[in-house]
Amino acid sequence: MLLVTLFKHIGSYTLLMSKVFSKPDSWRMFFRQFPKEMEKLVVNSLGIVIIISVFIGFIMTVQTKLNTSDPLLPTYATGLVTRDTLLLEFSSTIMCLILAGKVGSNIASEIGTMRITEQIDALEIMGVNSANYLILPKIAAFVLLIPCLVIVSMATGLVGGYFVGIFTDILTTADYMVGIQYAFIPYYIFYSVVKTLFFGFIIASVSSYYGYYAYGGALDVGKASTNAVVNSSVIILLFNIVITNLMLN
């Protein structure tokens, strides 16, 4: 039964995506929607990304330093661990899980509300490909700009770690600076950016799917929103394993 439901979802999702990735009825409308979606989904997420990254960078540095007090460890180890954790997993995977909550629920509830208030039916009656008109600008804007959010997260996370040296006496800023530059592998940034392109697509498309097929009332839009966040998060975690194996193994 579970398997049947899973295949039903995969089938409906594939059909929806085939409608989404068709030629827009009006490019003029697409290019009008595109910057609006950029602002709504990416620019408006910048604040939360910066706040979380700074604090996680700070606390990660403190925890690493306090839990690795072995005198044999080099003094730059804390900075190195913080940097690699941020670059490899936090700024890409964990930040995308957070964005799945913020952006995913936003997309699912917006499209779901349009569905239950017959706005999507109105578009269909007019002869508009509603899936393409509503979803394509969201996917395009989010996938195109999510790498910027990840790079901002990496940078501000490292700044958060630097604050440990300024505001506490457990680590010097000089040791931290050496650590974050030591044995730096630029490929890690490329790996993170590639991962987030996939994750961005998963967040935008899966959330749109749940919103587009919402039915009923406010309660059902809430359910669609929850399903969107939960399922995009699970899919992100699964894809993380696959992409990490492919790119780092």
Added chain:
Amino acid sequence: MIEVKGVNKSFEGNQVLKNISATFESGKMNLIIGQSGSGKTVLMKSIIGLHTADTGKILYDGRNLLDMRFKEIKELRKEVGMLFQGSALFDSLSVLENVIYPLEMFSSMTRQEMVKRAEFCLVRVNLSAQSFHLSPSEISGGMQKRVAIARAIALNPKYLFCDEPNSGLDPITSLVIDKLIKEITEEYNITTIVNTHDMNSVMEVGDHIIFINKGVMAWEGSRNDIFDVENAALNEFVFASELYQKVKKAENLGK
């Protein structure tokens, strides 16, 4: 003109429409009436193509909807306007932008021409310029219906569908909306189909009425002969209100 021939529709084994046949002429107010759950919304959605009928024919001036390809249906829909029960205006757009929307999608007009056309449609449905730049949430339910009518007629449709246009409106505003739809139907010679269970609408504007009962077309006629029909289900529907029952009682006493 829209012709419906032998349309059947089932949902998971439950037959909702049973062999419905009717003709809806242009320039007339064609009303589909019936109790809640009788199948009138399913019939309307099947005619529009939001549901696909299992069997039968739905002919738009001779063109069968059920034989059309996706592209042909899209083209046909440019000739269709629809007024939804809850108006279905786009929240993110102003009143004026809502009416401009279909023009922007499907016409080759310049921006100025679009604004001019949208303003003309809004004035036609008796809305003042003060409301043009408000958002749908800032105007009353009656005004929202008018904006929805303006949007529906923006592209000069040949066919107009109205799903319970009076729902949520007071009797006076309902009458205004009914008369407006009738005026527009006659003015532009549109084939209009209205889905309603409001007897006031039936008596005010019903040129051609079909009564659906349990998925079957139980009666067809005009408002002039709806009271004199020997049909138990229709009589029950028509005389459901206490006022009508009192009137009928008084008439019977007078005989």
